[in-house]
Amino acid sequence: GKNEYDLLVIGGGSGGLACAKEAAQFGRKVAVMDYVEPSPQGTTWGLGGTCVNVGCIPKKLMHQAALLGSAIKDAQHYGWNISQPVHHTWSVMAQGVQNYVKSLNWGHRVQLQEKKVKYFNVKGSFSDPHTVRGLTKAGKETVVTADNIVIATGGRPKHPMDVAGALEYGITSDDLFWLKESPGKTLPSFILYVSLECAGFLTGIGLDTTVMVRSVPLRGFDQASHISKKNQICFTTQQQMASLVTDHMESYGTKFLKRCFPTKVEKLKSNRLQVTWKNADLDTEETDSFDTVMWAVGRAPDTKTLNLETVGVKTNSETGKIIVDASEATSVPHIYAVGDITEGRPELTPTAIAAGKLLAQRLFGQSSELMDYDNVPTTVFTPLEYGCVGLSEEAAVQRHGSDNIEVYHAYYKPLEFTVAERDATQCYMKMVCLREREQRILGLHFIGPNAGEVIQGFALGIKCGATYPQMMKTVGIHPTCAEEVTKLHITKRSGLDATVTGC
């Protein structure tokens, strides 16, 4: 055609790069535009998107650093003699993590080159449905035309709009992973998994960390009741999995300020930050000083500069996300979108990658396979990890009615915790099934070490339509935590004690 490229991808993150590389496999002429607008604190990074630079990768590595701190404590119970005190040095960890991330940036650039995908480090905006204008940091302009355009610009952390000093003095996850010096006494605020994960590893490496929560931790994840010892079943709106995760964090040392919201952040002469907040329960105002305040109040797509209105790409007025259909098509022909920027999709790297690849296959490879967004497994990497796949208990109840579902659950103790004398109170799992004959599994939830490793295989099973009887026919691997899934037999309905006892 008259356009320069068969495909232009705007956004070099998980979804964008996967789509571009897949299209290149079909011998197509592909270009990628990627640009990182510096955070308010001035942080920026290389090619690869959120996951690689300021998401999954550095997060999991710092989570690992914190887990290793626990391992050092455990090791002493297992006979290793380590002289106290044991210190953690942020800069050593940060450098290790940042070096690895940089190697990934490099790797992505090499891959694009090998696959003959043209890479522009420019900020793109639409001129017309087939033309995108790109600006470099210095302001130099490049114009690219393409038959097909995929928008994969992802999201960036939000800042609270109603808190004075939030922008000037607070950092976000965009900055945390690139700090050269320790954040010290930190207040990561609020609700979502990002804040819990960050608070978790910050506590784990020895920092004084407080999480301020306006209302409900882990909104959107599982929220069901907790079985009381008196064998009552009550489906109130109390979180179950979320509270187990936060209970563990509390026993682990993270402080929580529940039902509080900040009103202002000021800088003190000592360079520390003074935070003022309202306590909704007590209706009081309180203050405290911190070295760092981190906002984790949600992420929003960065679509303002894209000029979507010019070409007519429709977005959701509330979220700002791009509306797409099941084939990732926007309201404008030949313009598509994948990843965190799309409305109604899970904000996960593997789904963006899968969707991006399938899109390229449909555009250039004569495939008609659509992305299946059902039963996508995920894991929250808090100190005690939470992995899940399928429906939450609440969603299952909503969809099928509490009489039609059966929830099997168990409190278990990882073998490795025994000698280490670790508290396993929150190690828990539950399987939500349909009650009727076949007893198909609707959802599986697991809190414990290596939750991601445990859940992955079961996610496959659920994709195959796994039923409770099939799970029971599967022999366990001994001794592991995962085997307890194949032994679940106490129902919530029965009200019996769900603690696993011995072999």
Added chain:
Amino acid sequence: SVQAHKEEDNPQKTMEVNGLTPVPNSYDYDLIVIGGGSGGLAAAKEAAKYEKKVMVVDFVTPTPQGSSWGLGGTCVNVGCIPKKLMHQAALLGQALQDSRKFGWQFTEEVKHNWMIMTESVQNYIGSLNWGYRVALRDKKVTYENAYGEFVGPHTIKATNKKGIEKLYTAERFIIATGERPRYLGIPGDREYCISSDDLFSLPYCPGKTLVVGASYVALECAGFLAGLGLDVTVMVRSILLRGFDQDMANRIGEYMKEHGVNFIREFVPIKVEQIEEGAPGILKVTAKSTAGDQIIEGEYNTVLLAIGRDPCTRKIGLDKVGVNINEKTGKIPVNDEEQTNVPYIYAIGDILQDKLELTPVAIQAGRLLVRRLYAGATAKCDYVNVPTTVFTPLEYGACGYSEETAVEKFGEENIEVYHSNFWPLEWTVPSRDNNKCYAKIICNIQDNERVIGFHVLGPNAGEVTQGFAAAMKCGLTKEQLDSTVGIHPVCAEV
């Protein structure tokens, strides 16, 4: 004929030891389980649920070195549990090294104290022994710490530590006596060598150790001993991990070699002598090549034999009741309902012929058997696609066919093997091997590319494999695997 008396309240019975006269109508018990291990206890506890009168007789004949242990069988005392805990101790040693790269600082030299670890492990095992005794008592299962053997139809003799004998009768029996480590049959083996039966409660650090054997027991033990900082050598007669996928077995061996375990291949010990007494002392091992006449010698503090296990079936009076065993292996053949050739005698666990020697299999078989006997159930133990994990330094999880057996059964042209190396994210920062972790699946092309074999080599292999085993039970195909989204970033997503 012989008259026997019992101390019970039951009316006295006359018994014929030669089995010709008819057996009495009412028995002491509905069920007697011989062997209080994974299978036996699971069966006993299940039977008690159906209000049956159950007895468990469990006895541990001390090892040549004098080691013994409490109720619970191999898994709890000298198998899975202490093995995994010591493996964990070794992993923690590695974690300590990694942690420095993640910013943790502590003294350069970190040493391991065997006694602290062993004491903790034994304390935990003690709590499990206790837990089992309480569980049996709560469920009203009678437990006798005595050696059980058949003396006639429906009758066993139970001999306790002090030599006191009692006779008991039951309508049905379950034999679940498990196995014990095999010895080489060479001079010095029983006097000076130890086995896994001794290792986990060894009251001194084993020091420089020679592990004889190439079973998973040998490799797991060698692995964690090396991980704790000991000088370890493994003497292998021929191949590693016989019966397992050989490609995976070789990768495990390579990894262990690169991480400090010495291997002596194609040699067998012919003599063990004591050079110096002590705890540990010094032993001299003489070995002969299997490929020629070469003789080598070596000195070690400890020699650990891990060349296999033999079922405890030869001295339990099976001949008295006519239960057939495989004369060569000692294993008991059963039908698909775990029944021996004698209708009222069943067998489960490691002693079964042609079945997997795994705790969860024994437990499953025991429970299902009892449900069929007393609860009218019909479900039989499903021995297909039973997953397993070898807890070597680089863990190996597997479910289904090895590549060799798949090729043998289906033909090379009918199977497709998908494979990949992977680098666990946690290994990047500490710069650990980037090409050792590996995963492969074997698919049956003719059956919709159904996944018939799953193999993974990497951290937490057990946790990873469990879910895949469940998926395989549901008939997982390659297409379904491809369409399942991965969790990121974890090893399992590969």
